[in-house]
Amino acid sequence: MSDEALRRTPLYDRHVALGARMVPFAGWEMPVQYDGVIPEHLAVRRDRGVFDVSHMGQIHVEGPAQAELLQGLLSNDLSRLADGEAQYTLLTNARGGIVDDLIAYRLGPFHTLLVVNAGNREAAFAWLKEREIRGSEVRDASDEYALLAVQGPTAIAALGLAEAPAFTHAMGEVGGVEVMVCRTGYTGEAGVELMCAAEDAVELWDAIVGNGTTPAGLGARDTLRLEVCYPLHGNDITADTDAISAGLGWVCALDKDFTGADVLRAVKADGPERKLAAFVMDEKAVPRHGMPVVGGGEVTSGTHSPMLDCGIGMGYVPAAAAAPGSELVIDVRGRPKRAHVVKKPIYVKEES
Amino acid sequence: MAGAKSYPEDLKYHPEHDWARIEGDEAVLGITWWAQDALGELVHFEAPAVGGSVVKDEAYGEVESVKAVSDVVAPLSGEILEVNDKAVEEPESINDDPYGEGWLIRIRLSDPSEVDTLLDVEAYQAVVAEQ
Numbered sequence: 129m130s131d132e133a134l135r136r137t138p139l140y141d142r143h144v145a146l147g148a149r150m151v152p153f154a155g156w157e158m159p160v161q162y163d164g165v166i167p168e169h170l171a172v173r174r175d176r177g178v179f180d181v182s183h184m185g186q187i188h189v190e191g192p193a194q195a196e197l198l199q200g201l202l203s204n205d206l207s208r209l210a211d212g213e214a215q216y217t218l219l220t221n222a223r224g225g226i227v228d229d230l231i232a233y234r235l236g237p238f239h240t241l242l243v244v245n246a247g248n249r250e251a252a253f254a255w256l257k258e259r260e261i262r263g264s265e266v267r268d269a270s271d272e273y274a275l276l277a278v279q280g281p282t283a284i285a286a287l288g289l290a291e292a293p294a295f296t297h298a299m300g301e302v303g304g305v306e307v308m309v310c311r312t313g314y315t316g317e318a319g320v321e322l323m324c325a326a327e328d329a330v331e332l333w334d335a336i337v338g339n340g341t342t343p344a345g346l347g348a349r350d351t352l353r354l355e356v357c358y359p360l361h362g363n364d365i366t367a368d369t370d371a372i373s374a375g376l377g378w379v380c381a382l383d384k385d386f387t388g389a390d391v392l393r394a395v396k397a398d399g400p401e402r403k404l405a406a407f408v409m410d411e412k413a414v415p416r417h418g419m420p421v422v423g424g425g426e427v428t429s430g431t432h433s434p435m436l437d438c439g440i441g442m443g444y445v446p447a448a449a450a451a452p453g454s455e456l457v458i459d460v461r462g463r464p465k466r467a468h469v470v471k472k473p474i475y476v477k478e479e480s
Numbered sequence: 481m482a483g484a485k486s487y488p489e490d491l492k493y494h495p496e497h498d499w500a501r502i503e504g505d506e507a508v509l510g511i512t513w514w515a516q517d518a519l520g521e522l523v524h525f526e527a528p529a530v531g532g533s534v535v536k537d538e539a540y541g542e543v544e545s546v547k548a549v550s551d552v553v554a555p556l557s558g559e560i561l562e563v564n565d566k567a568v569e570e571p572e573s574i575n576d577d578p579y580g581e582g583w584l585i586r587i588r589l590s591d592p593s594e595v596d597t598l599l600d601v602e603a604y605q606a607v608v609a610e611q
Contacts, residue, residue: 165546166521347520347547412568414524414544432523432546439524461542461549463526 137182138274138329146343154247156183158346165347169434172315172352173477176280177344178336181321182329185249185270187242187256193263194240201259202232203371203389205381209234214295214312216379219244219252224370224391228252229361231312233297243275243310243321245361274329278336279319279344279352286339289320303335314349316356316473351431354440355475357406363417364404364428364442373400373444375472403450404428405469407458409439413465415458421445422457422464435475445469483576485513491579492595493604494537494555499579502595507556509534510583511543511574514608520545522571525584527563534558534587536594541584543574556594558587 134157143150148159159180161168171177189198198206204217213234219227228248233241244252249270256266278287287302292311300309308323324332337343350360359365365374370388372380372395382393402425409415415430421443430441445456454469491499497515501508516522526542534540539551540560564583566573574582589595599607 160547161520164521351546412524413526414549416549432544434546 171342492598
């Protein structure tokens with residue numbers, strides 16, 4: 129894709145002014161880092177950081193039949209949500225593969241908001257739109273919103289917000305801007321994701337950064353999510369991987385019917401042939417996406433963990449090799465490097 | 481954090497962003513400020529073994545940041561006399577001080593005439609300016 133085709137969020141000028149290194153990501157020109165991945169990562173673990181994730185997509189699904197439509201297309205059980213609640217869920221295909229992983233926010237009995245990955249915005253929207261039923265309407269509203277994730281142990285207090293349970297949402301105000309306050313995130317820390325009108329994004333960003341929140345880029349977002357084993361669509365989960373093998377059976381309501389549920393029931397009954405395992409390197413080396421696991425398997429995500437100061441990753445390995453403690457050998461550009469499987473998440477925050 | 485941008489005048493440079501400090505028939509090798517800045521915070525130096533050899537223009541090791549990995553190219557040929565343990569144990573020292581504490585290896589030159597093919601600081605800065 130040429131540079132001309134890259135899209136920019138409403139905060140592009142702010143990122144450039146802060147000296148961010150801008151990179152292409154899923155068709156967008158996004159900040160990968162400002163001062164450095166490691167200091168930004170540590171800021172989120174120890175204090176707080178703010179991420180511009182306005183590239184993510186927002187899809188409204190409305191109408192008296194919207195719940196019926198989504199129950200048939202999404203893996204999790206939407207009927208368990210009350211207004212003001214949200215859930216992590218999967219848009220599945222007929223093979224049991226994952227079209228996208230997303231968060232569904234129940235706004236009302238006839239209205240659900242889906243926040244989807246930037247790279248899957250068009251695919252997810254098209255998938256849903258083609259399957260609309262009478263009494264449901266699917267609308268891509270991504271360009272109307274900006275989304276800022278404010279994450280870290282001091283995030284909620286610094287924003288002047290009250291504590292609230294995870295996976296809930298409510299309207300609120302931050303820095304004079306009306307926002308939808310979502311108790312969700314992708315870092316394993318306390319925090320919120322704030323959705324606002326695109327034209328209010330700069331005002332909201334300035335208020336958050338102005339109160340001492342560290343701007344954090346996609347680099348830190350990736351190291352943070354991998355330390356806590358949140359899957360990345362396109363790496364760890366794809367249209368060709370199933371939720372059971374990926375360890376996402378907990379978001380699949382197999383007692384209801386949704387696209388691919390029969391395949392997932394069969395995988396669960398037979399036991400997956402391979403599983404998405406988390407691992408820690410025992411030798412100095414950084415595993416990367418696509419590296420082979422010796423004896424079968426492949427690394428789907430890998431990085432250097434700033435908290436553990438060693439290489440970490442996730443990858444599909446034969447089910448027999450997926451138990452915590454199992455020894456793995458990763459082929460790091462031709463050099464065998466030892467690793468061992470750990471229980472997810474890789475990084476567990478110490479109780480303070 | 482990374483040290484300030486600099487390209488010392490007493491070094492010889494290779495266009496793949498490596499430097500050499502010539503000391504008689506030996507040379508100390510490392511990567512330039514530009515290289516470490518492009519990679520970001522380094523977390524790993526995959527070092528070669530002492531006693532092995534390096535060949536001019538060929539990779540002898542790798543430096544790796546959180547986000548990326550890059551070959552380290554030898555600006556000169558020779559036998560590896562020493563590997564900087566500090567660069568292995570504390571790769572961030574390569575960011576902090578790429579020409580000092582963050583040096584990578586010391587070699588005995590097998591063909592000192594190769595030095596004449598390297599760039600001086602002005603020529604190297606012209607390479608950087610085109611990046």
